[in-house]
Amino acid sequence: MVAPAAVAARRLQRPGDEANKAMKYQFVFVGITAALLGFGFAATVQGQRGGQQASPLRTAIYDPQQKIYYADSNDRTVRALPVRDNVWMIVGAGGNITVQTGDEGVLVVDTGSGGAMTDKVQALLRAISTKPIRYVLNTSYRPDHTSGNEALRGASAGGGGGGGGRGGGRGTPIAAHESVLARMSAPTGRSAPTAVNAWPSETYYKEFHDIYFNGEGIQMIHIPDAITDGDSLVYFRRSDVIAAGDIFLTTTYPVIDIKTGGTLNGVIAGLNKLLDLCIVKEKQEGGTMVIPGHGRISDEADVLEYRDMLTIVRDRVQDAVKKGRTLQQVQAAGLTKDYDGRYGATTGPWTTAMFIEAAYASLSKK
Amino acid sequence: MKVKLAPLFVLAILATSVAAYAHHSFAATYDEAKTMEIKGKIVVFQFRNPHSFVTVEVTNADGKKVRWGVEGPGSTQLANSGIQNDTLRYGDEVVVSGNPSRTPGEAKLRMRTMKRPDGFSFGFTDAERRATEQ
Numbered sequence: 001m002v003a004p005a006a007v008a009a010r011r012l013q014r015p016g017d018e019a020n021k022a023m024k025y026q027f028v029f030v031g032i033t034a035a036l037l038g039f040g041f042a043a044t045v046q047g048q049r050g051g052q053q054a055s056p057l058r059t060a061i062y063d064p065q066q067k068i069y070y071a072d073s074n075d076r077t078v079r080a081l082p083v084r085d086n087v088w089m090i091v092g093a094g095g096n097i098t099v100q101t102g103d104e105g106v107l108v109v110d111t112g113s114g115g116a117m118t119d120k121v122q123a124l125l126r127a128i129s130t131k132p133i134r135y136v137l138n139t140s141y142r143p144d145h146t147s148g149n150e151a152l153r154g155a156s157a158g159g160g161g162g163g164g165g166r167g168g169g170r171g172t173p174i175a176a177h178e179s180v181l182a183r184m185s186a187p188t189g190r191s192a193p194t195a196v197n198a199w200p201s202e203t204y205y206k207e208f209h210d211i212y213f214n215g216e217g218i219q220m221i222h223i224p225d226a227i228t229d230g231d232s233l234v235y236f237r238r239s240d241v242i243a244a245g246d247i248f249l250t251t252t253y254p255v256i257d258i259k260t261g262g263t264l265n266g267v268i269a270g271l272n273k274l275l276d277l278c279i280v281k282e283k284q285e286g287g288t289m290v291i292p293g294h295g296r297i298s299d300e301a302d303v304l305e306y307r308d309m310l311t312i313v314r315d316r317v318q319d320a321v322k323k324g325r326t327l328q329q330v331q332a333a334g335l336t337k338d339y340d341g342r343y344g345a346t347t348g349p350w351t352t353a354m355f356i357e358a359a360y361a362s363l364s365k366k
Numbered sequence: 367m368k369v370k371l372a373p374l375f376v377l378a379i380l381a382t383s384v385a386a387y388a389h390h391s392f393a394a395t396y397d398e399a400k401t402m403e404i405k406g407k408i409v410v411f412q413f414r415n416p417h418s419f420v421t422v423e424v425t426n427a428d429g430k431k432v433r434w435g436v437e438g439p440g441s442t443q444l445a446n447s448g449i450q451n452d453t454l455r456y457g458d459e460v461v462v463s464g465n466p467s468r469t470p471g472e473a474k475l476r477m478r479t480m481k482r483p484d485g486f487s488f489g490f491t492d493a494e495r496r497a498t499e500q
């Protein structure tokens with residue numbers, strides 16, 4: 001009894017056809033080469049994503065109803081949500097992480113708070129795409145956006161082309177405004193606040209920085225003196241998605257970092273820039289999607305509301321400053337009362353009193 | 367036989383290909399007959415092949431800040447000289463000497479030597495320079 005497949009194979013053979021034989025060897029050779037190259041590529045992916053992990057890799061869980069990946073079946077706070085096309089948002093691991101995937105690999109905007117979250121973020125990234133991380137962009141130096149830099153950058157050298165590449169010999173390139181590098185590093189001989197491998201390797205100091213990746217133009221747009229002196233919006237031009245960093249939040253008042261050059265007027269200018277880029281689909285809804293530094297996926301209407309709120313609060317605080325009120329008087333005056341239910345807090349890392357203090361200091365500057 | 371060797375030939379070509387990004391002749395871009403010196407703060411260090419780049423922010427006499435693009439050897443050659451990707455850092459004060467651009471007024475320099483106040487120095491002898499140009 002001969003198996004049908006073997007019969008079919010025999011029928012395809014042409015006795016005395018040497019060219020066919022040569023072709024067969026050729027296919028075998030190419031097949032082996034492809035397998036070897038494939039193995040090498042798979043090893044690279046493994047090295048970049050999970051090379052430092054001794055324990056089995058965490059696997060994300062997919063909810064097909066909601067189209068959401070969860071990093072953990074017990075704790076569903078760290079999850080990846082689809083935003084549009086090949087753009088995802090990872091929430092719950094510090095600041096929001098934007099992920100763009102495609103044939104060239106994975107690009108992430110911000111890396112979260114690192115530490116215990118890194119494992120979960122990596123599980124989600126593996127679930128979204130089997131490709132390696134080729135680019136990291138930072139919207140700010142702040143730890144809730146950059147603490148995962150070192151882990152996501154990976155250990156392999158030469159993330160870009162040619163020797164040290166754009167990663168400067170430290171793995172995947174990290175792009176950010178120059179001030180981000182200044183805040184994270186220190187000149188020779190001085191102690192730096194973060195590890196060398198977490199530092200950006202590709203910095204810009206003008207208004208824009210352009211990247212073309214996965215068939216899409218991506219613009220980093222510097223917003224001066226906003227939350228810090230080195231904030232960037234990241235605009236995915238084909239997907240029509242903007243990662244706004246902490247310039248736009250849906251959870252709290254802006255976390256203005258006065259010590260690193262942040263100002264309230266800078267945040268409002270950044271929101272106005274964001275509004276310039278947004279295009280609504282219909283009746284002030286949909287269209288350009290905005291990923292905030294913290295909070296939920298938004299559109300232009302959400303940004304507009306936040307900008308209006310901040311402008312009103314700015315005018316109130318500015319008026320009080322002009323009238324010579326002290327900080328304590330301004331804090332006691334309840335100038336944000338009508339917005340506190342949505343954005344305010346009396347406890348936690350960023351209270352309403354802290355926001356008023358930052359706004360007061362920012363608007364008191366001569 | 368010809369058919370069997372074809373894939374090997376293609377593979378050999380692929381294996382011997384090298385990146386040629388930004389690779390050019392120094393002499394065509396920089397005036398090697400002239401030498402000048404700048405003093406300023408490092409704001410960018412691109413440790414890469416085939417040439418590395420350092421951007422130095424120089425404050426002119428009138429207080430205006432100008433960024434000089436300083437081009438030097440590739441990361442492999444720098445590594446062989448003991449320079450790693452974190453040897454030069456943002457904010458380091460340096461004095462760089464080198465050949466100016468052939469384009470008048472262009473703030474570009476081909477690095478010959480570099481010094482830092484902490485004692486770090488980098489420079490080529492003529493023999494080393496010739497070796498890097500090959």
